[in-house]
Amino acid sequence: MNYKSISKLFMLGFILAFMFSSCTKEGPMGPGGADGADGTDGTDGVDGQVTCLVCHSGTNMEAKQGQFWMSEHAVGAIAVDYAGGRQSCAQCHSHEGFVQFATLGEVLGDISNPSAWECNTCHGLHETFEGQDYALRLHAPVNPVFDNTLTMDLGGNSNLCANCHQSRRAEPGYGLEELPETFKITSTHYGPHHGAQGNVVAGMGFAEIPGSVAYPEQGSSKHLNQASCVGCHMAEFTNEEGGHSFIPSLAACNECHDADLDDYNYGGVQTEVHEMLVELRDQLIALGVVEGNDEDGYHPHVGTFPTVQVQAFFNWVGLEEDRSLGVHNPKYVKALLRNSIEAMEAELNALAAN
Ligand code: HEC
Ligand code: HEC
Ligand code: HEC
Ligand code: HEC
Ligand code: HEC
Ligand code: HEC
Structure with missing residues (x-):
């Protein structure tokens, strides 16, 4: 993240923390009047500081970066090849192409200097800032290329993957x-x-x-409904698998299957x-x-x-x-x-x- 987004992050975090703490703290007691009837509880606010830092602590982002360097996405062997620059291929084959596809719905023309995936390829702007808002550019069910009148729903964040895969x-x-x-x-x-x-x-x-x-x-x-792409490929990072390495997690197979496998077979x-x-x-x-x-x-x-x-x-x-x-x-x-x-x-x- 650059300096500007860090300061934006801290400002937002600060404002939210302030807002929500002032809603929930009690003021000093006044002189004892008769108690009124209890009001209904309000919905809990998002605790700004805590939620932001769950993801935005320096070590978490650095850990994701380290995992991501294990992934072929970070190499983009095909992205830097000819497919990443061609208008008809770029939506799936380069950072620049996918960002245009996700934001404009199309790739406007050939890309002269295509590059591989980076954090910003898949992550864009937050929508709600709440627990599961990973600021993903796309997560809605996909209208498949083979017949765009249909809907293909991989379930939540895994829909991101299906846009390309x-x-x-x-x-x-x-x-x-x-x-x-x-x-x-x-x-x-x-x-x-x-x-x-x-x-x-x-x-x-x-x-x-x-x-x-x-x-x-x-x-x-069952694999669609209980795991889908992120359930296997992005399960918690352990043993050099899962997380942002995108390598299927054997630990996830074993946990769900109550098994003790040493391969995917x-x-x-x-x-x-x-x-x-x-x-x-x-x-x-x-x-x-x-x-x-x-x-x-x-x-x-x-x-x-x-x-x-x-x-x-x-x-x-x-x-x-x-x-x-x-x-x-x-x-x-x-x-x-x-x-x-x-x-x-x-x-x-x-x-x-x-
Ligand atoms: C569930 C994880 C998660 C939480 C919680 C979270 N973020 Fe993020 N945020 C991300 C990710 C992932 C990115 C994209 C990272 C990148 O591109 O380097 C991001 C990007 C950002 C950016 C830059 C892009 C933008 O949306 O403008 C800002 C600013 C930001 N977050 C602020 C916040 C604030 C403020 C909070 C708390 C209210 C928060 N985030 C909570 C995961 C999270
Ligand atoms: C913008 C298009 C795009 C998106 C989005 C995308 N992929 Fe990929 N993915 C590719 C391409 C293209 C390759 C081949 C990369 C290469 O070799 O250059 C690839 C490679 C892979 C590989 C090969 C092994 C490796 O180490 O990377 C896996 C696994 C994978 N993707 C899983 C996923 C999952 C899971 C998601 C969703 C969380 C996802 N991909 C999202 C286009 C995409
Ligand atoms: C809808 C998304 C999408 C489009 C559009 C697309 N590709 Fe791909 N392509 C992929 C994905 C995803 C992979 C990687 C799959 C994997 O690693 O399993 C891939 C892989 C490839 C490979 C590598 C094959 C290999 O086995 O090493 C080539 C070459 C390729 N694409 C060429 C093209 C060309 C040329 C175009 C445009 C005419 C194009 N693609 C358009 C999604 C797409
Ligand atoms: C190919 C797409 C893709 C790329 C590239 C990518 N992410 Fe993510 N990221 C995801 C998806 C999908 C999720 C949500 C996973 C889930 O639902 O379990 C996620 C979740 C996250 C989270 C929240 C989960 C957590 O455990 O804290 C953070 C933080 C994050 N990404 C940071 C990054 C950073 C930093 C980079 C670059 C080094 C990056 N991502 C690159 C797809 C991507
Ligand atoms: C049940 C767990 C599971 C689910 C769900 C799952 N995968 Fe996989 N995926 C695997 C396994 C296991 C392999 C084989 C890996 C190997 O043999 O190295 C694999 C292979 C792949 C490969 C080829 C990787 C390579 O290095 O050759 C890609 C790309 C991929 N998956 C993408 C996806 C996408 C996209 C989704 C969602 C649409 C998905 N996977 C859902 C477990 C899963
Ligand atoms: C979130 C839970 C979950 C995860 C994660 C998961 N599975 Fe499964 N898997 C299931 C369920 C449920 C079934 C259906 C069981 C049945 O029909 O007997 C199943 C069925 C299977 C089957 C078919 C069994 C057969 O004999 O036909 C295979 C093979 C399999 N899983 C392999 C894997 C592998 C390999 C991984 C890890 C890459 C994995 N699974 C991850 C839940 C999961």
Whole structure:
């Protein structure tokens, strides 16, 4: 914080402390008249000094800074790259772009000198100064990019994250009564974009191909309702995890699950999801939708394919790039992958029969 905001902070804190102490202190007793009837209690005021200093003590802000230096957000490898400056990418890829998006609703033009995230990227002005007012620039539910007539609610402060960590495209069958026979993949970058974690946690926006596993009701996920992004990634900072490092907190998993894990592979779910991702990828390679290898990476073939195969590809690449291996929404992810695998099995059988 610069000198100006510090003096503003102290002035505000002082005024509030003064205001609220003068409301609650009793004056000296007057000469004994008859007591009047008790009035109803007023609502408690905010104790200015105490509330401000909970967050604004020097060590707290310095601790947040130290944690934040552990995060990739502070590096902005992609932000300082070309995406941070481009008008169409900057709302999620640079400090300057996100601040414009949050305050103006749009990015006005290309940014000549984009930079990585800083405190001020996510934090702006206070609204109420009360306990949970972290001065976040955005925290309302998000209208997802893949269909901005919908609302995607990650719950409170986690909505901040979903503005950026979301899918940029609808799945190929989205909103259609009947699937078109084929779908054309026009670019080797085709897919939901690299970090659709918001959609995975919320359980919306992937291709719900029919199959033997029922899809959970939208919004029913326990991780969405009990933890969401900040509950895992920003739980109290311990063991170099959580807080402003944004690294998922194993302590938070253990506390909630009453478990004693030493990795995120609770119940072997990450292993199971990893195996399904590999199986689905190999099916897509056999069908000619995906090409590549472990060294150079995998990408889709540009070309025209049966729509259901492109849906399965969309699920595969989106869940691969989610990178939680199912933890974000175990039931939804397992249903998507199992049903995609079954559908691709049928496609391969049909191919073999021809
Ligand atoms: C729950 C935590 C929290 C509490 C409580 C809190 N702040 Fe803040 N405040 C923040 C954060 C986080 C920022 C952004 C930090 C940054 O950008 O460096 C901030 C920024 C500010 C700023 C600069 C931006 C602005 O809004 O003008 C001022 C001034 C400020 N706070 C004053 C106060 C005062 C006065 C109080 C008490 C009435 C208070 N804060 C209580 C967390 C808090
Ligand atoms: C302004 C857009 C934006 C916001 C807001 C945002 N992120 Fe990110 N986040 C990114 C981008 C882009 C990357 C990749 C950064 C890079 O490598 O340059 C990233 C990286 C990450 C990573 C990778 C690991 C690391 O150490 O940073 C995690 C985890 C993450 N974000 C979680 C979150 C959570 C949780 C929130 C909400 C509290 C959040 N992000 C808010 C855009 C954003
Ligand atoms: C709605 C937000 C959003 C928009 C718009 C957006 N991105 Fe991203 N992008 C992200 C997030 C979030 C990540 C990081 C995800 C993660 O680390 O999991 C990311 C990651 C990337 C990566 C890194 C992939 C990797 O695996 O290292 C590239 C490259 C990229 N974006 C390019 C672009 C380009 C180019 C544009 C504009 C044409 C763009 N993005 C627009 C949110 C967005
Ligand atoms: C990527 C977005 C993001 C960035 C960047 C960020 N914060 Fe935060 N910060 C949050 C969110 C979200 C919360 C609320 C977490 C929650 O709800 O548990 C928060 C909460 C806080 C709090 C109040 C919680 C507490 O434990 O005291 C402080 C203080 C704070 N941030 C300071 C900072 C400082 C200082 C920086 C820069 C070093 C910073 N933040 C950078 C997203 C961010
Ligand atoms: C139940 C706890 C939990 C919740 C809720 C959660 N995450 Fe995660 N997240 C994880 C775990 C565990 C990983 C895998 C980390 C690893 O293997 O290193 C992960 C991975 C990620 C990654 C990739 C990080 C990397 O370094 O590869 C990003 C980005 C991310 N989460 C963002 C989010 C966002 C945004 C939200 C909310 C929409 C969210 N997460 C909700 C636990 C959670
Ligand atoms: C705030 C509480 C909370 C936190 C934090 C939390 N979980 Fe969960 N998790 C739950 C609940 C509740 C369920 C649903 C339990 C059930 O259905 O049996 C669940 C389910 C799961 C499942 C699915 C179990 C299965 O066999 O299908 C996995 C895997 C999981 N959690 C892993 C994690 C990991 C890893 C973390 C930390 C990164 C974590 N959880 C953090 C509450 C939490």
